[in-house]
Amino acid sequence: RKEVEQDPGPFNVPEGATVAFNCTYSNSASQSFFWYRQDCRKEPKLLMSVYSSGNEDGRFTAQLNRASQYISLLIRDSKLSDSATYLCVVNMFSGGYNKLIFGAGTRLAVHP
């Protein structure tokens, strides 16, 4: 089983739609969680951190369920510019080492 799993998509949605991405992680020692966005042939960039209480940044809402080892990202009112791959990232801190593990990514295509 992969340490971090995501639905690869693609998700094809019209502008204005609401779309949700899910991510599960296998190691309960995981301590920090993030969503990154990656555009084609570019490096990933931080979209938002994910906090236990859930957090929102404009049209984006992230949630964490530690009991179920599950992270989600909700995008409301999708824009054409949201088209990208969204990567779920988990940090496992153990024995003095940070180990950042990436999911394979979920591709989103927003169309007019």
Next chain:
Amino acid sequence: DGGITQSPKYLFRKEGQNVTLSCEQNLNHDAMYWYRQDPGQGLRLIYYSQIVNDFQKGDIAEGYSVSREKKESFPLTVTSAQKNPTAFYLCASTLTGAKNTEAFFGQGTRLTVV
């Protein structure tokens, strides 16, 4: 401005040759990472390091080597033992500890074996 720099952006290598990818950061981060990304795939961890002169193998370390002689630098050598080296290589750095581990990335190096 602080950041992380990878060079070169594009690299061509003949089969059987070793090649070294550069990664330098001036963010004063202790932790540095190398990832490999194949087309349509996610990032796979090659090596990571938390402090100078110490590094750990990631999930796909075979055929690669690293060094961490300075805090700012974490070069990756792709050796001739790596059977399928053509890929996009990304270097990242973070602070250490359980919190504040947002990763900053370089712009990547595209390696092609010809």
